[in-house]
């Protein structure tokens with residue numbers, strides 16, 4: 179008995195998936211048992227890069243998710259609605275779902291996973307984060323015995339491409355963005371990418387898988403790359419850093435909790451300790467493994483105990499790479515359907531769900547407010563070129579317990595002196611209080627940049 183697919187969407191990812199499924203030679207033999215039963219699109223008139231018989235392609239997506247012959251729904255249409263409703267309907271109808279849709283999962287994951295678990299079916303989402311890079315299944319399976327301490331990623335290819343070109347060419351953000359749009363790397367509406375929203379969806383998903391609690395997307399601090407200037411990239415370079423848009427999820431342990439958990443006396447406490455989950459441009463030391471990830475590539479660094487550091491690197495988008503992830507999810511489901519005893523009632527299906535394939539987190543994670551974050555900062559100041567200015571900055575920082583790692587004045591912008599500081603670890607709230615005091619100094623014209631340092 180073959181496994182029948184209903185595919186929603188025949189765009190970049192849908193077409194790549196169909197191409198892969200139509201070219202099975204030399205791939206896993208289980209692919210032979212997978213059959214494309216129906217494919218849903220918006221327009222029947224569009225030219226397609228794949229050949230499918232006319233009775234397979236339809237604009238009636240509801241009919242696909244309600245078709246009793248379909249075993250697995252592959253949602254590669256994107257957007258929030260009708261994608262969310264179609265996924266929920268498919269799950270309620272007892273169909274497994276494979277999706278590449280990070281936006282839907284980051285917002286409606288709780289509702290979707292609850293529905294899936296109640297129906298005794300799986301939702302697979304390898305393509306939703308890091309495109310073709312295997313990172314979802316490794317977090318759910320291969321790394322699941324670890325106490326995860328941090329997940330840090332470059333998870334948006336468009337912004338990494340833009341920052342890499344700004345770095346190598348010394349170009350402005352707006353010029354590179356225009357070029358990236360022209361070349362088809364960045365979308366006509368680049369908001370989700372350049373404002374960090376796509377990366378926020380992805381880190382919310384990774385954090386919930388890595389740390390075991392639900393993440394409320396509104397708790398994810400999100401800052402994009404529009405404000406990153408070529409001046410800051412050049413200063414960062416001189417100071418030994420590159421600027422990357424990082425998505426970070428990190429467990430925060432107080433020193434007391436830290437001691438307890440490092441002694442492993444109270445594992446439960448470790449799991450309940452709060453997280454910092456955020457997306458922002460970050461100065462990354464050149465020796466750090468994420469510093470050398472350039473162009474449209476993605477990489478995700480996972481830190482855990484006892485594994486240490488593991489980094490996943492590869493193509494985060496594109497038809498073939500993303501189809502690789504989607505089709506592997508399909509294969510996983512096909513294997514599990516094949517090995518599952520035929521069960522007709524839901525109760526026995528729920529009992530037989532493999533907990534390493536299913537998603538089942540119930541509690542919301544506690545997220546630490548940004549003011550409580552302990553991090554290093556980079557800041558650039560434009561000041562009058564007069565004696566004693568650096569001393570005044572130092573006094574303001576000292577007033578709020580901000581210790582400086584370096585302070586340089588190498589350049590001028592017109593009449594104004596440009597002063598750049600890098601701090602030691604400091605509580606963000608304290609650093610911002612110091613900045614407010616600095617801003618009120620007569621000698622300080624402006625603070626054009628403020629960036630966090632890894």
Ligand SMILES: NC(=O)c1ccc[n+]([C@@H]2O[C@H](COP(=O)([O-])OP(=O)(O)OC[C@H]3O[C@@H](n4cnc5c(N)ncnc54)[C@H](OP(=O)(O)O)[C@@H]3O)[C@@H](O)[C@H]2O)c1
Pocket residue numbers: 186187188189190191192218219220221222224237239253254255256257259260278279280281305306309494495496497500
């Ligand atoms: N592109 C990537 O590299 C990539 C990587 C990772 C994840 N993803 C995710 O994969 C999903 C699909 O992305 P994509 O780039 O393949 O998108 P796309 O090229 O825009 O394709 C979307 C497809 O869905 C169909 N569709 C959309 N809304 C529909 C509706 N209301 N009714 C019927 N059909 C509808 C479209 O039909 P028509 O063809 O008739 O217009 C099209 O075939 C998204 O969630 C995206 O975030 C994409």
Ligand SMILES: N[C@@H](CCO)C(=O)O
Pocket residue numbers: 309333334335336337371376494495
């Ligand atoms: N827009 C995304 C595509 C993959 O999700 C990126 O640039 O990484």
Ligand code: NA
Pocket residue numbers: 304305306307308309310311312313314503
């Ligand atoms: Na992936």
